[in-house]
Amino acid sequence: MNTPSQAQVRRAIAEAQTIVVKVGSSSLTKPSGHLDPERLNALVAAIARVRLMGGRVVLVSSGAIAAGFGPLGFEARPTDVADQQACAAVGQGLLMAQYENAFARYGLRVGQILITVSDTIAPQQYRNVRRTLERLLDLGAVPIINENDSLASNEIRFGDNDRLSALIANIVVADALVLLTDVDALYTAPPSEPGSKRISYVPNVEDALANVQVGGTGSNVGTGGMVTKMEAARVAAVSGIPAVLTCASNAGPAMMGDPVGTAFAPINDRGSSRRLWIGFAAHPQGTLVADAGASNAVRGGAASLLAAGVLEVKGNFAAGDAVWIDNEAGEHLAKGLVGFDSEEIPQMLGRNTAQLKRFLGEEYAHPLVHRDNLVLV
Numbered sequence: 001m002n003t004p005s006q007a008q009v010r011r012a013i014a015e016a017q018t019i020v021v022k023v024g025s026s027s028l029t030k031p032s033g034h035l036d037p038e039r040l041n042a043l044v045a046a047i048a049r050v051r052l053m054g055g056r057v058v059l060v061s062s063g064a065i066a067a068g069f070g071p072l073g074f075e076a077r078p079t080d081v082a083d084q085q086a087c088a089a090v091g092q093g094l095l096m097a098q099y100e101n102a103f104a105r106y107g108l109r110v111g112q113i114l115i116t117v118s119d120t121i122a123p124q125q126y127r128n129v130r131r132t133l134e135r136l137l138d139l140g141a142v143p144i145i146n147e148n149d150s151l152a153s154n155e156i157r158f159g160d161n162d163r164l165s166a167l168i169a170n171i172v173v174a175d176a177l178v179l180l181t182d183v184d185a186l187y188t189a190p191p192s193e194p195g196s197k198r199i200s201y202v203p204n205v206e207d208a209l210a211n212v213q214v215g216g217t218g219s220n221v222g223t224g225g226m227v228t229k230m231e232a233a234r235v236a237a238v239s240g241i242p243a244v245l246t247c248a249s250n251a252g253p254a255m256m257g258d259p260v261g262t263a264f265a266p267i268n269d270r271g272s273s274r275r276l277w278i279g280f281a282a283h284p285q286g287t288l289v290a291d292a293g294a295s296n297a298v299r300g301g302a303a304s305l306l307a308a309g310v311l312e313v314k315g316n317f318a319a320g321d322a323v324w325i326d327n328e329a330g331e332h333l334a335k336g337l338v339g340f341d342s343e344e345i346p347q348m349l350g351r352n353t354a355q356l357k358r359f360l361g362e363e364y365a366h367p368l369v370h371r372d373n374l375v376l377v
């Protein structure tokens with residue numbers, strides 16, 4: 001696709017029907033570990049304006065831990081995981097109570113959704129998340145999403161809401177992603193470094209990653225810093241979704257397409273949300289090893305993976321799970337959703353469609369991975 005101009009990207013954001021807005025902890029809370037109602041109310045006012053003009057907004061809000069540690073008597077954001085989970089349990093309630101009040105002033109309802117990594121991986125849960133979000137939006141509510149910090153174990157956490165917001169933008173097929181933080185834009189280096197310069201437009205985020213020096217969080221409550229925000233902008237760009245990054249006080253102008261913060265151009269056309277999910281979220285549970293012919297066909301991008309071209313199956317998985325498709329050298333060629341359980345596949349290997357039908361029955365005469373469920377890596 002042709003690289004759009006900054007004005008085109010800003011216009012696309014202004015015209016977005018469905019917007020995912022992500023706001024960081026430092027934009028909603030005070031360093032003492034309490035909510036900052038004034039700043040939260042200002043953000044709600046900006047979102048309500050878009051909502052009342054007919055836009056659909058999904059809010060991914062951090063801040064549970066940062067709003068909970070003060071009321072629980074901690075002087076600073078705790079580092080112990082159980083402490084953090086307890087703070088999140090308290091802070092999430094406070095956060096939602098404040099959002100509910102603030103949105104109610106505009107006659108708007110909010111709906112809380114707490115997500116774990118597995119909800120974006122397992123196909124059934126993914127479909128449930130999607131259906132609930134769509135229904136909330138259809139009913140005019142503002143879904144407010146956070147990671148389920150109190151239940152997620154450390155090993156299987158997103159840990160930051162930046163990447164989660166990009167996945168949510170895919171799930172709801174958003175037209176724009178707005179990343180709100182405590183810095184007004186992306187800089188060529190962390191703003192604390194002398195000489196760092198503000199960047200107002202990133203035509204290709206993958207190229208920019210090589211030229212920008214990104215650092216960790218600048219506050220005592222944020223988590224991912226600019227690294228995870230750039231990753232979120234990259235996932236959005238690759239998914240065909242324009243993004244803008246700026247400070248929370250610029251939320252209104254950012255959503256209106258004004259030239260604030262840093263705009264990121266999409267670098268691909270929009271894919272189907274299902275394919276994007278396979279590409280970004282689905283965790284492969286096993287591997288199908290393709291022979292040379294099947295490897296070429298898969299690499300060509302338009303072919304299904306047939307049992308006749310598969311040499312080996314590895315791992316335990318069920319029909320519908322994601323699997324790697326590797327070549328004989330063990331290189332990953334593609335990721336796909338497999339049509340059969342791992343135990344069913346060995347008897348199918350090397351057989352063409354007619355043989356599968358004759359020896360195993362009609363229900364086996366199908367590709368192992370259909371091309372619609374396959375994404376090249």
Ligand SMILES: Nc1ncnc2c1ncn2[C@@H]1O[C@H](COP(=O)(O)OP(=O)(O)O)[C@@H](O)[C@H]1O
Pocket residue numbers: 023024025026027180181182183185186187188189190191212213214215216217218219221222223224225226227
């Ligand atoms: N190249 C950069 N440009 C802008 N900010 C950067 C850069 N590298 C690191 N940062 C830091 O990232 C911080 C924002 O990330 P973070 O603290 O995680 O915010 P949030 O809580 O909003 O998610 C900024 O305050 C800034 O200090």
Ligand SMILES: N[C@@H](CCC(=O)OP(=O)(O)O)C(=O)O
Pocket residue numbers: 023024025026061062063064065066088146147149159160161162221222223224225
């Ligand atoms: N889920 C955590 C926040 C995680 C996170 O991404 O924080 P931030 O870097 O402030 O966006 C919470 O609500 O405290």
